[in-house]
Amino acid sequence: MHESLSNGAGGTPPLPNGRAAAAGAARSRLGRDGPPSELDVMKEKFSKLLLGEDMSGTGKGVPSALALSNAITNLAASVFGEQRKLEPMAPDTKERWKREVGWLLSVTDLIVEFVPTRQTAENGTTMEIMSTAQRRDLAMNIPALRKLDAMLIGYMDNFVDQTEFWYEKGGDNKRDDDKWWMPTVKVPSEGLSDVTRKWLQYQKECVNQVLKAAMAINAQVLVEMEIPEIYIESLPKKGKTSLGDAIYRSITEETFDPLEFLAGMDLSTEHKVLDLKNRIEASTVIRKRKMQTKDSKSSWSSIVSFEKREQFEERAETILHLLKLQFPGTPQSQLDISKIQYNRDVGYALLESYSRVLESLAYSVMSRIEDVLSADAAAQNLTASEAARRALESTSAELPAARKLDAKEELEKLNEAPASMTLFDFMGWHFDQDELMKRREDGTLDADGEAMLLKKAPSMAPKKFSYVDSLSSGGMRSPSARH
Numbered sequence: 001m002h003e004s005l006s007n008g009a010g011g012t013p014p015l016p017n018g019r020a021a022a023a024g025a026a027r028s029r030l031g032r033d034g035p036p037s038e039l040d041v042m043k044e045k046f047s048k049l050l051l052g053e054d055m056s057g058t059g060k061g062v063p064s065a066l067a068l069s070n071a072i073t074n075l076a077a078s079v080f081g082e083q084r085k086l087e088p089m090a091p092d093t094k095e096r097w098k099r100e101v102g103w104l105l106s107v108t109d110l111i112v113e114f115v116p117t118r119q120t121a122e123n124g125t126t127m128e129i130m131s132t133a134q135r136r137d138l139a140m141n142i143p144a145l146r147k148l149d150a151m152l153i154g155y156m157d158n159f160v161d162q163t164e165f166w167y168e169k170g171g172d173n174k175r176d177d178d179k180w181w182m183p184t185v186k187v188p189s190e191g192l193s194d195v196t197r198k199w200l201q202y203q204k205e206c207v208n209q210v211l212k213a214a215m216a217i218n219a220q221v222l223v224e225m226e227i228p229e230i231y232i233e234s235l236p237k238k239g240k241t242s243l244g245d246a247i248y249r250s251i252t253e254e255t256f257d258p259l260e261f262l263a264g265m266d267l268s269t270e271h272k273v274l275d276l277k278n279r280i281e282a283s284t285v286i287r288k289r290k291m292q293t294k295d296s297k298s299s300w301s302s303i304v305s306f307e308k309r310e311q312f313e314e315r316a317e318t319i320l321h322l323l324k325l326q327f328p329g330t331p332q333s334q335l336d337i338s339k340i341q342y343n344r345d346v347g348y349a350l351l352e353s354y355s356r357v358l359e360s361l362a363y364s365v366m367s368r369i370e371d372v373l374s375a376d377a378a379a380q381n382l383t384a385s386e387a388a389r390r391a392l393e394s395t396s397a398e399l400p401a402a403r404k405l406d407a408k409e410e411l412e413k414l415n416e417a418p419a420s421m422t423l424f425d426f427m428g429w430h431f432d433q434d435e436l437m438k439r440r441e442d443g444t445l446d447a448d449g450e451a452m453l454l455k456k457a458p459s460m461a462p463k464k465f466s467y468v469d470s471l472s473s474g475g476m477r478s479p480s481a482r483h
Helices: 002-006 016-031 038-050 064-080 092-108 138-157 194-222 229-233 239-243 243-251 258-264 270-292 306-326 334-342 345-380 384-392 407-416 423-442 447-454 468-476
Strands: 112-120 125-133
Touching: 002 384, 016 258, 038 064, 038 243, 064 092, 064 345, 092 138, 092 194, 125 138, 138 194, 138 345, 138 407, 194 345, 229 334, 229 407, 239 243, 243 258, 243 270, 243 306, 258 306, 270 306, 334 345
Parallel strands: none
Antiparallel strands: 112 125
16 A cells, blocks of 8 residues: 555556546646637536535535535626626627536526326326426526526627717726726717617616516525524624614604605715615514514514514615615625525525626616716716706606515516617617608508507606616616625
8 A cells, every 4th residue: 555655646646446547638638738628618617616616625615505606606707797888798708608607507407396296007097296396496587587698698789880989998098986997988079869869778778677687586585595593693682783773763763764764874885885784684683583482572672562563674674675776786785695605505596696697787787878878968068967857758657666576577577578679770660750750741641650650669768666766877886896
């Protein structure tokens, strides 16, 4: 034994069944000249996942769920991290994203559950047996997320061959705002044409629908994840301690308006928004924990009725929902980070990370569209209020009250929404309508033309699911810190 080990020193240790030769062959394939093959890249990725990102092989790697979550997050960062302009993705980058995210999501095909099925025997008797099928939440959400993924890439492809706006190059970029690293958008001195401006608003609406659906799925998965004990142990014993006296009094007042509450809070920085979210989430967890353990002392007050406690909980959840809508680019809260870090469910890990990176990409595309519209408003010397009013001028309906996003409902809205159009498609529709209007004025419009004219045009203004959406249209931040 001593001799065999010394002979292997400095080289590949001897392994049974010829594994040393196989390992050497794998290294030679990876180390050969030229780019590695697709098979080699896939083997390397899954090898890292099996080792839990610990390449030393000492067993100190992270759990499989966290390794897969990190893999999707890192892949998205490498693919979309440099997507700083409104332009189609490079073909090779697009192909890499589709290929490698498909590898990672293929794991969900093997996450199954038992479901009852009927089976007919040869003699005609019918029996009920348990068979395996993909877990229900994965079977519903993975195809939906893939559709959102394809839609986002398609929306970016629509910005091909743009001539009405462009970006400064290299050293000419002199942005001095909070997006100093982004390229500066340039538009003609007279601003964008009316057709292009409306088309950009239409594209923003389409991307906003995808953002809503991704946010809803991500929030739903995070709610399903178990709260780690290590997070619970770090909390104070009373929810009032977590909130602070001022926030506690505001939430427990007889009359409460969540929008007025947020307006009275200092949310000028990302850190302050995150601190408020952490405080409210912690107090909610403390209260629910005590309710589950049937402790006589509530986190709100020992003399507060059960109905009041439910009311306070609803108020806290409303504030959290409004914060997510108004500041979707803020980093993840302590509760979300703990859930992701200590989660052991591979299916939840893939759903959460995939929906999160799509949410980040959708918001990034929306921010790039808003940059162009802001440059257009600046070229026409419009104030911020005038620019916001112009963006909302085509919708005069009363805004609905804020409500919680539902993943199924948002996906149904995507199925009903009109397909996205390139600028040339949009201009074609616009000019057809102008021609029909002229024929109507001249009295030469036939019945078919009248039907085409009355056909509902695609909506150009962003749909408003809540009042907060209109407030956040110009104040949302880059999600780079979160993802």
